[in-house]
Amino acid sequence: MLPVRLQNIISDLQDQPWVISLLHKGKLFIVGGSVRDAYRGEDIKDIDLIVEGLSMEQIKSILIPFGRVDIVGESFAVIKFRPKGYDGEDFDIAVPRKDRKIGDGHKGFEIVTDGVSILEDLKRRDFTINSIAIDVETGRIIDPFDGLVDIRWKKLRATDKNAFIEDPLRILRGIQFAARFGYDIDLSTLEMMIEYSHLIKDISGERIMEELMKIIKKEGNTQIALNLIHDTGVDKALFDKKMLHYEEGFEQLDAISFFYLLGLLGDVDPAEFVKKRLKGELRLEKDVKNLDKMLSLLPKMREEEDLKFMLSKIFSDSPALMDVIIIPEEVDAIVLQMRLGKIPKSLKDVMVNGDDVKVISQGRIKDKEIGNVLERVLRDALMNRFNWRDRRDSMEHLAQIIYEN
Numbered sequence: 001m002l003p004v005r006l007q008n009i010i011s012d013l014q015d016q017p018w019v020i021s022l023l024h025k026g027k028l029f030i031v032g033g034s035v036r037d038a039y040r041g042e043d044i045k046d047i048d049l050i051v052e053g054l055s056m057e058q059i060k061s062i063l064i065p066f067g068r069v070d071i072v073g074e075s076f077a078v079i080k081f082r083p084k085g086y087d088g089e090d091f092d093i094a095v096p097r098k099d100r101k102i103g104d105g106h107k108g109f110e111i112v113t114d115g116v117s118i119l120e121d122l123k124r125r126d127f128t129i130n131s132i133a134i135d136v137e138t139g140r141i142i143d144p145f146d147g148l149v150d151i152r153w154k155k156l157r158a159t160d161k162n163a164f165i166e167d168p169l170r171i172l173r174g175i176q177f178a179a180r181f182g183y184d185i186d187l188s189t190l191e192m193m194i195e196y197s198h199l200i201k202d203i204s205g206e207r208i209m210e211e212l213m214k215i216i217k218k219e220g221n222t223q224i225a226l227n228l229i230h231d232t233g234v235d236k237a238l239f240d241k242k243m244l245h246y247e248e249g250f251e252q253l254d255a256i257s258f259f260y261l262l263g264l265l266g267d268v269d270p271a272e273f274v275k276k277r278l279k280g281e282l283r284l285e286k287d288v289k290n291l292d293k294m295l296s297l298l299p300k301m302r303e304e305e306d307l308k309f310m311l312s313k314i315f316s317d318s319p320a321l322m323d324v325i326i327i328p329e330e331v332d333a334i335v336l337q338m339r340l341g342k343i344p345k346s347l348k349d350v351m352v353n354g355d356d357v358k359v360i361s362q363g364r365i366k367d368k369e370i371g372n373v374l375e376r377v378l379r380d381a382l383m384n385r386f387n388w389r390d391r392r393d394s395m396e397h398l399a400q401i402i403y404e405n
Contacts, residue, residue, distance in 0.1 A: 096121035168199035179220035205279035
């Protein structure tokens with residue numbers, strides 16, 4: 001039986017003039033993540049459609065009168081379609097495709113679209129939970145690989161024995177799905193992931209980073225991800241050696257903490273790993289480097305105020321570190337104070353900001369000086385020199401610092 005979300009989507013699509021025009025000459029299917037997420041009880045944010053029986057040019061010519069049509073992708077084109085007057089996410093529309101072997105190795109395949117059926121398209125997809133289609137015209141469920149059973153039993157299973165040879169990145173995608181959904185990986189699938197994990201070496205850093213970032217952005221369990229990177233052998237492809245294995249509670253790390261810890265466990269410089277292997281954004285590289293530097297300075301600090309301020313900066317940028325044990329023992333007492341709310345973790349707890357400085361100083365204090373003023377406020381709060389839990393007291397203390405400035 002179709003979930004109510006899918007029933008509503010199909011009913012709405014069947015009334016659309018552009019859908020009626022496509023169905024007049026071909027068959028239309030909802031596929032991929034939108035079907036999976038509906039059966040998992042999640043909201044459907046975007047809809048992927050497959051049109052069988054028409055070429056991309058034919059689809060484009062049919063859609064143009066009904067809205068904006070953009071074609072994206074190099075090796076395999078996808079139409080981004082936005083109907084006139086529609087304010088939701090663009091529809092992703094493609095034709096069925098399959099991979100044909102033309103040589104050795106995971107690069108020895110070419111994409112074929114001519115005469116390919118929806119069943120052939122579903123077979124070439126990564127996991128059974130993503131290999132389900134719904135016929136828009138009839139509402140018929142097409143599930144040749146029992147993906148609905150795997151969703152019910154929370155099992156991650158490869159659709160085909162060649163899934164990871166055709167695209168080794170699917171190994172990381174499997175790790176991502178397991179971390180996000182909490183699914184167990186089927187034993188035969190796990191064995192294939194281990195067997196072909198060495199192929200990750202040939203995958204670009206940008207593609208690897210994209211999959212790892214999905215774990216963070218979509219609130220996946222980072223402990224599961226780290227364990228699977230280790231257990232599948234992906235770590236050897238990333239670091240040329242086995243990484244350390246931790247069983248600590250790293251369930252919900254932010255991006256900075258995750259990539260710092262991943263580099264640390266791989267026994268490499270975390271910032272250099274983000275920069276050179278993963279081709280990460282400059283901002284993330286700098287944040288990871290800054291975190292590494294601050295953590296290395298902690299054991300050398302002797303003044304209580306300086307130590308508290310440094311910890312506050314760390315936890316402000318990487319809040320997840322409050323819940324993981326990578327902080328030197330010397331500062332455990334201060335960390336405990338922060339966890340218990342006896343001292344602020346960051347300036348946010350003190351309830352003042354740069355706009356408050358501008359208002360109180362009537363614009364006299366410029367942007368480059370605002371940071372210094374706020375640092376003084378935070379340092380005083382960390383030493384409990386005023387009642388920082390009270391917004392009024394915080395504002396009065398801020399005003400005092402400004403007038404003394």
